[in-house]
Amino acid sequence: MSEPSVQDVADWWATAVSRVEPDVIELRGRPIQELIGTTSFVGVIWLLLRGAPPTPGQQRLLEAALVSSVDHGPHAPSIAIARMAVTCGIGINGAIASGVNTLGDVHGGAGEQCMEMLAEVGRRAAGGTGIDDAAAAVVAGWRDHVRYLPGFGHRFHSVDPRREPLLSLVRESVAAGVVDGAYLRAAEAVERNLATGRSRPVPINVDGLTAVVYGELGFPPPLARGLFVLSRSVGILAHAWEEAGQGRRNKGPIPPSILPTYGGPS
Structure with missing residues (x-):
């Protein structure tokens, strides 16, 4: 085996995302100085993930989904943990990382899972099964x-307050030809299925709504979780910063005056 060359090392880190050399910073082939002041943060997210700028309609949908998931209060584990962590002296970056690290399959993974479920409904419908029958079979499975x-x-919510604005935007985008509408139709069919025989419906929530948006925009399911992490990081940062200014040290999950119930031997 020949000795590794400098080119071997350079190829080891080959990337199409960015080019950084002395006096040069390019993102997907676009000089950073041309992006600064002309491209939104959401537009840059799309550019880096997809390789080309979004259309105005695509950017509007992506931004709406990211805005919808930024925060859900300190009862959300990712927020609560970040607030506790920052009082332990680990700094703002450590607090954000602590919160983000809780975004797993249960807290933070529902969007990715919902995308997979809706894609399955879409595949069955594309194969000739009626959309409602496809939804019923997938839900049962x-x-x-x-x-x-x-x-x-x-x-918490009988109807997620983020439901109507996001659904309206997706419907407008379908009507305008920005997206196809397959994920929207699948989600609506699942929602109809879940309402069958119930006095109270089971409406789509923000994870399902963003799954629809990300699916319509052509993102693969794992990126639904990655995009959720980007979105929720904003709320985590805001809460950690607020907590850092309150002067508490070693904040626990409950006030010191409340003792946890002891269930061991007396």
């Missing part, structure tokens, strides 16, 4: 191995 159907229902 998912319920065999999950307790909660990802993207539908909410433990």
